[in-house]
Amino acid sequence: MSKLDIQLVEPVISFRGGPREAIGCFLRGDLIIHLQKPTKVKCIELKFMGREKIGFSEGTCPIRNAGAIREERELISNTWTFLDPIPTKLTASATRFHLLRKSNPKSMQSRLLPAGKHTYPFEIFLPGNLPETIKTDHVHVEYTLEGKLMTNGVFPCRKIKKHIEVVRTIPDHLNSQGVATAREITDTFAYEISLPKLAYPIGQTAPLDIKISPLSKHFVLHGIKVEIHEKCVYHIRGRDVTSNNIVLSEALPIFDKTILSEDGTDGFFYGRTLPLKLPKFSSLVHPSCDTSTLTITHQMKIVFIVSAPILATHKMQIKVNMNVKMLSCKCMDDHDVALPNYDEDSCYCPLDPVYQRMAHLVLGDVDVDLDDAPPDYEKAIAEERIPSEETRA
Template sequence: MVHLTPSPLFQIRLENDSLTMHGSQSESVGCVLRGQLVLAITEPTKFKEIKLSFQGKSKVGWVDGGGIGQCYNNEEKILYQQDWKFLPASKQYHLLKPDNYHWEFELILPGTLPETIEGCQHGSVKYTLKAVAERHTFALNLHTHRKVTLVRSLLSGSLEYSQGAILANNWNNKIDYEFSLDSKVFSLGDKIPIRIKLRSSEKDLKVQEIICVFKEYITYTAGVNHKTDSKVIKIASENNFSRDVNSWYHLMEISIPNDSIYCLYDSQNDIICVKHRLKFYITFVDKVHSQRCELSAALSIMVTPDSYSSDNMNLPAYDENHLSKTYFEDALSDHSTTCHFVNSLYDVEEMNKLPSYRSIASLIPVPLTDSLLPPTYDATINGH
């Protein structure tokens, strides 16, 4: 009977693959990425090298003009790079016995990094973890990767949360208008209530229709060149107005899609800038001369991720050197086997050296969302 050897399990596991930076690029203290690289093998295996890399990369590109005068603008940047070597390459292969192995890593990401931006036509900002376990010449290398999402939210005490938005003016000495919002900061899935006040100084000029358009503007930058695209996300309208009065007060509502596929978060950086506006178009009709005229105005708003409490806005203390309790599922009652993250520069350097085979053949913490590891070799032969 032929016994098939299970393929090695090779995974990147994270405490959280979506990280929040609180405050602008000049305000944020950054965030911390924590995780493990996990390897499970059921037979002695030779490895030349095992390494992990984290990379942030931006890409922008578009075409200007047409025909002979066509010009392609393109720029790619490496925004951040961090590499770990858990089994460094040497003249001889590293022989690992059958067991479950794990290597922990921790990375403090600066708050100046641009947040993740995907779904744009002409560019993106992405962050990715990639790991490679290089084997001998006639064996396939092991590869795994995992996406990391960086989002940015306002600080809880930011003035934007407490400030409303108002636009008031007079149009052609005929119409006094006012558009106002209680807040200019919203999240995906929110409804935006808009108060509209109109007063006509001419008794024959009446409101026929109000249209509100929620628009998204994306500006791409490649070198010294810029390109701005816009798209309509949502439209709301109202045309039920009394023709017997010269002043109107109307409450209008427009909803923000609850999916980042249809609406991106606001982003302020020098690569891809995302902004949002409410644009108003109000049609008036002169009852005497049967003429129509249109007033247009705009209000800027912000679309941000849900804000976090102030207790979560600081980097963890350096003595908090273990993953959160929910990350671990201890299968043994012996707490001496619990894995800890490094808490000194010396420990960081030690992580990049060849680990003791006995030290890394310990219990593998398994997040709830990941599949269970196979039993260790010793457990198998003992009938466990």
């Protein structure tokens, strides 16, 4: 009985920087064959393959008259032959069966390998412009290693297949800069929002720090809600097909007034660091990516529900938008804090070795829902003290 195994030096392939900046890295490992007894072996091969598949059914394809779309392309391919097959010499009487025998594995000569462990190292350089591993409803990028052992006997061919995760990161010093934004809203209140890092893996907890300073004694904070929106743009046949989804919607706990001397109206402000639990890896949320076929972006919306009775009789929603990037759940931060383990096998995040997933976060704009706002707010918009209006659906 023979057994195949593939052991990798780096279980996750990590590119640093975008497709134009990343220099690439090596995929290295060993194909290991365990033989319980001396075995006649015909061929030992290992193949590395990267493929991108695009699929839209006739009912889901938004391109008019396009019908169903099924496309597949090879991204990279390489084959290692550790034991070459030796064709059997053909006699003159078997010449007419040459083509049949040439394509038949039984026509290959065997080599006797002793019992025990046989190790075959392999190495290949992967260019940094390869797309990351991704799986959405319509685009699937995957990388695999497939080992093959051909022997004599009833079951002459044994195979092993291993999926390779490819991700993209940014340098640590960029990620550790964090992100912060602050603004004053029409003499009513001021806010400060900050995150200690620029990007977080799927399933991790992000410490969101929020501080609200009332600038009017009539200001009332009714609540805060956080949403994360995912936008997928498929670049198909010269067209951009877009889909949007809300992957997280969470109401934050009510803030307590923190007393501070000589800070804010009546000497208090609302402040708290909130552990925001990011969504787990599933079919509803994917890592951010930017390839020639698919672009996935994420936007975090912090919604303040406020009122100022002297200015308006109804509650208003002040929205702060920040562009974020979600990273693969198979990563950890730079303080060796373990990610949670998930019940599903597909959600398991390996703890060793540690790979950091960082990405760039760009500050967004602020939107104000002014359906019931007083004239003072419209004047402030005209003076560019508040960003333009966004009508809430």
